Amino acid sequence: MKTVRRKLGLLVRLSMTAAALLMGQQAMALGTDPGVDVDNTALVDYEVNGVGQTQVPSTTASFVVDRRVDFTVTRMGIALTPTTLGALAVDSPVAGNYLDFYVTNLSNGDLDFNLLFTQLASGFGEIYPPGPGTADTDVDMNNVRIRVSSAIDPAGSPGTGPEPLLADDAYIDNLPEDRSIRVRLYADTPAALANTDVAGLSLDASAADPTGTVALPGANLLESGIWNQGTVDNVFADNGNDNAESDVDGFDVTAPDLTVAKAASIVAPGTRALPGERIEYLITIDNTGGADAATNISIGDLIDDDVTFVPDAYNGGSSNIVFDQGLAAESFCNADDAGDTDGDGCSISLAPITLTIAGRNAAGDAIDVAAGAIVTVRFQVEIPAL
Amino acid sequence: MSAFTEKLLARAMAFAALFVLFASDIALAQGKGHLEVTTIVQKEILVENEDGDSEKQLVVAETVIPGERVVYTIVFENVGDAAAENVVITNPISESLTYVAGSASNDSMKVEFSVDDGKTFGLASELRMVDNGIERPATTNDYTHVRWVMQNELEVGAKGSASFAAVLQ
Incomplete structure (x- = not known):
């Protein structure tokens, strides 16, 4: 560190305006501010015939410090963000359905930033290898909104500032050098997507003129291409020298993924499917999807005309279809009417015999299959006697 | 008329x-007086030469951003009618700049530095700083001035130059 005394000496040694001097002093450790005028004048002492002569100043060589435009966009996630079908972005009381980033200003002065997002196309590559996120089935989110935190991050701790809320601004205003600010992409999830779909998004930032109005950022900074020693030029020092930085993150869609299997077994005491014997069908519904339950399940089953539906197989002869949801008690319903007149969710139509099984549990609720759960449905048919 | x-x-x-x-x-x-002194500033960049090696090159200092290196060259000429003796060229180093070690070396002049705003000067190896009561050798970051002390007279019509490089903070 330079001493205080040296900084006082600066007043004499540098020709710059008082305002520029103050700005330069604040930012000295982090890079001289754009616009600071750096002058250099040499002084020459000499003697002629042993007599000291008047000190001669040189001409002054000057340059104005230019704006080094450098910044980064960094995602805060460490894995794809799970989302469920139809989920909406919320910030209160419980935040959800968003991707977090922060933008860091590595320039030598304040910068504004214009922010955009891009819905990534299929095959944009793995976001988080290994695992889901290869994005072969990339989908788009709805209603994507960019929101910027109300305050910059504490120095040296990027990503720890206040959470960006839905009411916050969509651009960055006057981000000081070497500081960062959080940016969030809020999005709503479409109602119809498949399990393990990935919705990849990129946050794209471009530095803008920080001297513009407070209410809005200025236009993106440009490199003039006509450099000038005496004025502030923009020198793009970001990756690619193009005043464009971005990072990607994504949502991992978890939707119910049902597999249905049907098996038949001969009801004791018989061991072979002979006329007069009964066969029990077992339908297994397995939800191998993510976090979501499959609700209001309805099963249609066409029964072979050669068999007859057994009307009183379960529940002490009062029900003909049984559900096992893994609960303590099984649920029953009766497919004994054509239009489900008893309102238990199950009905039967004849010629051909078709079962509609959309049963209710004991509480009268529809049968749901939670994520990772299995629900089984059983009913019996009889092989008519010859 | x-x-x-x-x-x-x-x-x-x-x-x-x-x-x-x-x-x-x-x-x-x-x-x-009898001397004419000019100073110019240039930017030092690294360019790749034909062999693929990087080479220093001085260009017009149109754009200078923190971290870049500038080179100041002071050219002096005796335009008077008598030889100049004990010529000393003193150059303050801007607070925004850090002197590049060794860059002021000159064959015909002794190079000295100041770490006390030009009050005293000494060779680079001799300078000391005191931080919180602890003495330590001065670093290029401490230099406030560089000066060149000419060993010979500057004859009438003679020219000389001195230069140093510095990094913009």
């Missing part, structure tokens, strides 16, 4: 010439 007008014009021109001479005398006495 009448003879009278011609005479008047000649007088006026003589007066004007006299005035010009007088004015330049004032300038010489007040500002220039």
Whole structure:
């Protein structure tokens, strides 16, 4: 560190305006501010015939410090963000359905930033290898909104500032050098997507003129291409020298993924499917999807005309279809009417015999299959006697 | 043109010439002395040469951003009519700049530095700083001034130059 005394000496040694001097002093450790005028004048002492002569100043060589435009966009996630079908972005009381980033200003002065997002196309590559996120089935989110935190991050701790809320601004205003600010992409999830779909998004930032109005950022900074020693030029020092930085993150869609299997077994005491014997069908519904339950399940089953539906197989002869949801008690319903007149969710139509099984549990609720759960449905048919 | 007008014009021109001479005398006495000194600033960049090696090159300092290196060159000439003795060129180093070690070396001049705003000077190896009561060798970051002490006289009409490099903070 330079001493205080040296900084006082600066007043004499540098020709710059008082305002520029103050700005330069604040930012000295982090890079001289754009616009600071750096002058250099040499002084020459000499003697002629042993007599000291008047000190001669040189001409002054000057340059104005230019704006080094450098910044980064960094995602805060460490894995794809799970989302469920139809989920909406919320910030209160419980935040959800968003991707977090922060933008860091590595320039030598304040910068504004214009922010955009891009819905990534299929095959944009793995976001988080290994695992889901290869994005072969990339989908788009709805209603994507960019929101910027109300305050910059504490120095040296990027990503720890206040959470960006839905009411916050969509651009960055006057981000000081070497500081960062959080940016969030809020999005709503479409109602119809498949399990393990990935919705990849990129946050794209471009530095803008920080001297513009407070209410809005200025236009993106440009490199003039006509450099000038005496004025502030923009020198793009970001990756690619193009005043464009971005990072990607994504949502991992978890939707119910049902597999249905049907098996038949001969009801004791018989061991072979002979006329007069009964066969029990077992339908297994397995939800191998993510976090979501499959609700209001309805099963249609066409029964072979050669068999007859057994009307009183379960529940002490009062029900003909049984559900096992893994609960303590099984649920029953009766497919004994054509239009489900008893309102238990199950009905039967004849010629051909078709079962509609959309049963209710004991509480009268529809049968749901939670994520990772299995629900089984059983009913019996009889092989008519010859 | 009448003879009278011609005479008047000649007088006026003589007066004007006299005035010009007088004015330049004032300038010489007040500002220039017997030495003329100019300073230029250039930017030092690394460019790849044909062999693929990087090579230093000086270019016009059109754009300078923190971290870049500038080179100041001070050119001095004895435009007087007597030899200049004990020529000392003192150059303050801007607070925004950090001197690049070794860059001021000069064959015909002794190079010294100051770490106390030009009050005292010494060789790079001799300078000390005191931080919180603890003495330590000075670093290039501490330098406030660089100066060149000419070992020989600067003869009439002779030219010399000195330069140093610095990094913009």
